[in-house]
Amino acid sequence: MTEAFLSIQHVRKAFGSTVVVQDFNLDVAPGEFISFLGPSGCGKTTMLRIVAGFEEPSAGRIVIGGKDVTNLKPNQRNIGMVFQAYALFPNLTVAQNIAFGLKVAGTPKAESDARVAEMLGIIKLPEFADRYPYQLSGGQQQRVALARALAARPKLLLLDEPLSALDAKVRLSLRDEIRQIQKKLGITTIFVTHDQEEALSMSDRIVVMHDGHAEQVGTPFEIYNRPATRFVANFVGTLNVLDGVVIDPIAATVRIGEREITLRNGALGAASAGDAVSLALRPEAIVLGRQPGRDASLSGQIADVSFLGSVIRVKVGVGQNAVSLDTFNNSSAQPPIVGDQTEISFSASDLLVLH
Amino acid sequence: MAHQDVLAAHPIRARRRLPLDWLGIVPFAAFALLFLILPTLNLIAGAFQDRDGAFTLQNIVNLFTPSIMAAYWISIKVSLASALIGGFMGFVMAATVTIGGLPGWVRSPLMTFAGVASNFAGIPLAFAFLATLGRTGLLTAFLMNVFGFNLYSTGFNLLSFWGLTITYLFFQIPLMILIITPALDGLKKEWAEAAASLGASRLQYWRMVALPILWPALLGTIVLLFANAFGAVATAYALTGSSLNIVPIVLFTQIRGDVLQDPNLGYALAFGMIVITGVSNGIYIWLRARAERWLR
Amino acid sequence: MRTNRAVSWVLLALGCLYFVLPLIGMVEFSLRMRRGVYSLDAYWVVLADPKFQSTFAYSVVVGLLTIVVGIFIVVPTAYWVRLRLPGLRPYVEFVTLLPLVIPAIVVVFGYIRLYNTSSFLPLTGSATGTNILLVFGYVMLALPYMYRAVDTGLRTIDVRTLTEAAQILGAGWGTIIARIILPNVLLAVLSGAFLTFAIVIGEFTMAALLNRPAFGPYLQFIGANRAYEPAALAVIAFVITWACMAMIQIVSRFAPKTSSRSN
Known part of the structure; x- marks a missing residue:
């Protein structure tokens, strides 16, 4: 494996006496698509939020691109994030939403406009620039959220169950679209899901999580065909x-x-x-x-x-x-x-x- | 018996197809007309009539005397100050229990208290402030005895612009808390997080996302607080008697004793009040429409 | 995060100080009647005053009548608008909010002018007529709160299905509203009723201008002529307001049980 781009080292997180994440270690290669897969309450979302900076780890380090970011605030990490409930700003148009990260970074207007147009092209919604979020379907909103997360060219993309609020058909097509865009931009991505089919079909590697720790880390092929533990075997696929x-x-x-x-x-x-x-x-x-x-x-x-x-x-x-x-x-x-x-x-x- | 009723229900149902549904709100419409709309329209009409009922603008012109203008001006100042200060303080207090990270148990007592305080207006409120900030009030005496500080030597007077404003805050702040708390609850945590992940500072998030989203609710509440203070008679009357000439008190004394020697001027005075609350609501509706393009 | 919370505590405490001081001042002042010691003298004087008793009783009766009349006007209207005239809803809501915008003093001035002794409806000509006018005026004052409470209550029940079920069983409109709709929104109506009572009990402007012997004008009269009794009266008024709000809280605690059929 090449030099790790994201390195999660001995991360532990406890809320009071409840341990949510214990001794979590993971190295992610540049451009890799990693899924955190597990049932609800397994700590996958907490782990993602620690990477994003919304939660402070009780112990351990997060290193991104060789730089220790453990003590950096979320807005200093240059990470793109997509949320389950879209979380588009309702008071801004699609274009303004996408431009948000560029605007707070002080990007010149012309450059920002060009980037927004480019992103709208990538998510195939060029004619929606001036719509407001409420005028979009769930799938469209989530594509805009993806564009917004990617517009400022972050080094790392975090996806927190981005498909679970959508209906089955949209979920399938958006799944392919996200993977395609990710490959095209070559951005390192962590994808949190409880849906094994999503994880298997999209990921380079999967981290199966259970009770706050990683049960198994491997390619979809390995996870499915050579489950390391009973939990993994049971959770992934029918058995x-x-x-x-x-x-x-x-x-x-x-x-x-x-x-x-x-x-x-x-x-x-x-x-x-x-x-x-x-x-x-x-x-x-x-x-x-x-x-x-x-x-x-x-x-x-x-x-x-x-x-x-x-x-x-x-x-x-x-x-x-x-x-x-x-x-x-x-x-x-x-x-x-x-x-x-x-x-x-x-x-x-x-x-x-x-x- | 029951069988017959079931059969009887059919013709009733058929008859109801006639467009007589509107009959159902006749009682309400009659009530609203008789006790809200007609009296108001009647006053407005009266403002444009002379003693013999002929049309005139003289009543309106007569409003523009220094004393009446001063009354409107102080009324607007008190209402605006108490609405803005009360709105701000209410917003801050609501923010502490919704997004300020305070434990959950603080919220329920605060909301209950806000319910009580927002209804504790009128004359008893004036008594409470007289007992506290009046010349022999508790706080006045406390400042004098403990710090040797004579509040009234600073020019402060409860029977003044600031005195009235401070008193009005007692119902303005809780009203703001009651109305704005649900709006603050409507701010999704993900918006703040999305903004942070996009590199925005806390300040940028508030300026670009949270405040624009809250704006219609904030604006609406401020206008409501303004109208609330502008029409208040009892607190001011009990506090100041008729020594502070705010419009509702001028109107009150006019209705009671016809001090202006001209009933039609009274109508004009009332008309002026309607115009001011009406205009403030018009501004609100206009701003809201501009601010809410993003709403369904 | 931690500094955030500390700042919140400080701001909240400052806010509460503003509210607590006048309440303490009011209570302290009410106890000062006997020179040198705290006593309840002011309360005894007030409570023993026959004018207190009569005006308070008058206001309680007017408050109860206001609630009854308000229910008769608001419940059928809110129900009917939801069931049959949803298109009129924005207009009805607009009208119910008008009393928040048009000052009460303006409206009552309109009453005096419109219902004077020489008018088509000379309500102000007799004591009974004026009492009726006062009740309707109070219904108007309470309209925004009453309508909101009832409409929110109706939202939690399926008005249409309940109505049709009752119709199939042969119930007429009176029966439907009295036996089906009202019990189902009873808790909402009760919250509205307590709020109405809190507003009406010490109301001054309308009662004074219509020259009625109500509690509000009595409060004003005492305030202008006595020293310690007003504070005692303020404490009493505060307790009444608090009791009304507590009743609303208690009533709303029962709410989920009966309106769990929400859609």
Whole structure:
């Protein structure tokens, strides 16, 4: 990794006796898009507000571009921020909102006007310059808020759940737009969200947060496919959990129901024979019936079938566990029938051992 | 029985389709006309009539005597001063409990007290100030006994412009607190934070965002406070008798005893009061329309 | 942040000092009647004064009548405007706010001129007529507060659905307003009523100009002629105002329970 642009070092934050963020460490490369992902109350917003300067950390340092900003006020940090509730100034037009940061910085009028025009182009709202915020839709307001945050060319962009107040369709399109603009400007960005789909689709790296600390830091691929903890595995994506018993920790074999399955080497770590383990499988890693190339299978009974349009979600009872899997809706094939006995197969290497 | 009522409801419903809905506000309209609008219009008409009922501008012209002009002037001064000072102090006090970082429990007692104080006007208020700042009042005596400071030797007099203004503040400040607090609550924290993240200082935020947003509410309340003080009779009358000639008192004594020897001049006096509160409201509506382009 | 809070405390304390001093002054002065010691003499003198008793009783009765008449005028109007004439709302609201703009002394002057003994409605010709005029004048004074309170109360209930439900059960308009709407906005009406009472009980200008034996003119008379009794009366008036506001607080504490059906 190149030299970190933003460095969060041993940050801790407590309100009275409640610890909201504990020993948080993160290095962010220039131009990187990082998501803080976690349920509400996990400390992600507090961490973002500490970076922005709205909260003082109880301990630790924030370094931006090699400069310790821990004791700087928010208005001295040169950071762009977008809020969940838009927070556009209602008394100013779109153009005046975008120009706000330039105006307080004393940018000459001509330069400021040019920058506003450029930003309006980037957010594709050039004809909205003289409207007031109340005349815009939620999605448009949030684009203006983004333009306002970016107009003064900050070195760091902070996005605090910017999409959660919007309806589903706008959320999707704005998601792509934000990522595109971010890439185009190459601005280092931290994005706070509780929506795993947003985090997975937009980020270079994701920090999954839980109870005030980072559970796992990794690329979306790593987070999804190699969750480090049970919390991450559960929080990101849908997960089937199977109960197993360790047979041989060195050979990495476990028994699930009546079947013996050999996992990736070393997957069982320090467990010993006879230990109960929880094993997890993503729905998309499972197919119905025996299939070539899948080295493991289990037998069960179809418990439920629901049509979701292009896919059919099938629930299969395997011993005490219920396993969900998706099959494509193939109009020429017979759909699965509830009550039928069936086999499910998967690659043993896709089984995750949950700690 | 109930069955019949249900059936009977249908023809009633059908009949109501006739445009007779307006009948519902006839009582209110009659009340407003008889006890608010007609009496006012009648006075305005009277201001432009002579004793025989013929049209004249003489009453208005007669207002422009030094003593009546002085009365208007001192009235406007007291009303404006108490509205501006009271508005400012009320704003500051409301700000301390909304955005000033004071603990939440301070707010409720302050609002309750503001409710009481804003209604504690009239004659009892005058008594309270006489007991405090009058010649033998508590504060006057305290300053004399403890600091040897004779308040009245400085030219201060409760029966004066400043005395009246200070007394009026007792209901003006709480009124401001009651009206402006919801407006201050309407200032979103995110606006301040967004401004800060864009590099604005606290002062710049107030100048460019917060005050423009509050402006219509501030302006409206100041105008209301002005009208409130301008029409007040009781406090001033109990405080000063008729020694301080503010317009409402001149009018009061005129109605009681016809001291101006000319009833139509009284109408003109009242008309002048309506003009002044009307103009202040007109200014308010005009400024508000200018300030509120950004509002729905 | 911390300096911010300290400044807030100082400003608030200074503000409160301004309000507390006259109250202390008033109480202290009211206790000074007996030379050299604090006593309640002024209060006993005031309370024993038959004119105090009669004027106070008069004002209480006028206040109650004002509340009743005000409810009869305001509740049906606010209800009807919400239900059937929403287009008229801005105009009705404008009229209800006029009493804040037109000074009471001007309006009462208009009454005297309009309802004199030779007019179409010679209300000032008799004591009863003048009393009626005073009540209506007070309703006018209280109109901005009463209308606001009731309209806010109506906002929290679904007027249309309640009305239609009552109509389906065969209720007439009188029944709907008296049995359905009024109980649902009762708390709002009560707040308006207490505020009205606080305004009316010591009102001076209208009562004095209509020459009624009310509490306000009595206060003025005592103020002009006595030394310590006015302070005692001010304390009494302050307690009444405080009681009215406390009642509003108590009433509004019950509000969420009955109007939780807000949309």
